[in-house]
Amino acid sequence: MTSDTTPETTPDTTPTAPTTWFFEDFAVGQVFHTQGRTITESDIVWFAGWSWDTNPVHTDVVHAAAGRFGAPIAHGVLGLSVAMGLVSRLGIFESCSIALLGIDGWRFERPVVAGDTLRCTLTITGARATSNGRAGILDRALILTNQDDAVVQRGSIGLMVARRPA
Template identity: 40%
Template sequence: MTVQVKPRGKYFEDFEVGQEFLSPARTITTTDIVNFACLSGDFNEVHTNWEFCKDGPFGEPIAHGPLVYAVMAGLQYASGINDGTLIALLQNDGWRMIAPVKNGDTIRMRSRVLEKKETSKKDRGVVTFLRECIKQDGMVAQEMTTKFLYKRRP
């Protein structure tokens, strides 16, 4: 017997302008930073060299901006919002690195719906979010405006 599993994600119609979502949390580790340097090939000393960083503005290596962005994507997935209903990432605008993320920082993603637009295809719609990476102390580390294409309810 085959059982069809329904998506647990949100459809276009489920989003309301002004609605906010807070993701689960995740702690960034030195292993994350080193693994991202290996994956990306970005071995800039600000990310990989403790001695170099001791006298720098952050005192220790910091996470790559794109690493934090990638973790934010994972946190959004972990929230279940996109599970089975997201079609595509369409656009990021105004991506800003506001504060460093270091080893031991625990981050969450806060998303606020800014806009919804129907498309010419009746089975999908565009939702625009303000997405913020929030550190354990409440400080915003990154922010951006992002547009996603979501399924509409069948």
């Protein structure tokens, strides 16, 4: 008998409710899946106004309709912001985050348009204690996908987190 599905090599450790996590609770290979978030036309307009980025590819329906994507697209950084928000909703970094360390190799692979529902998969790709041993560094790979499971953005975001109190 054959199976049409292949399980991931690492278990999905997505919590079902927010909990208090510390550096020691994370392990290389852990995979977390977020809930979805549908992008609306209002999200795109609001982000354009907030960021002052009013490029017609984001804000002009007529211009965008004649362009490469056929409709206004979300700002790339809007997608990155949504990815960060979705990861925050997991609840696992809220009590232990100390500092965001950087965004590496972030790629914008496909456009995001109003009506797309985005989800984020986060994988712990590295974990090490800081030199003074009072905190830890987590290397995290994020993959943002749409409702068709197509990758729209991806990259790595390092985070310094608290160690469990002694």
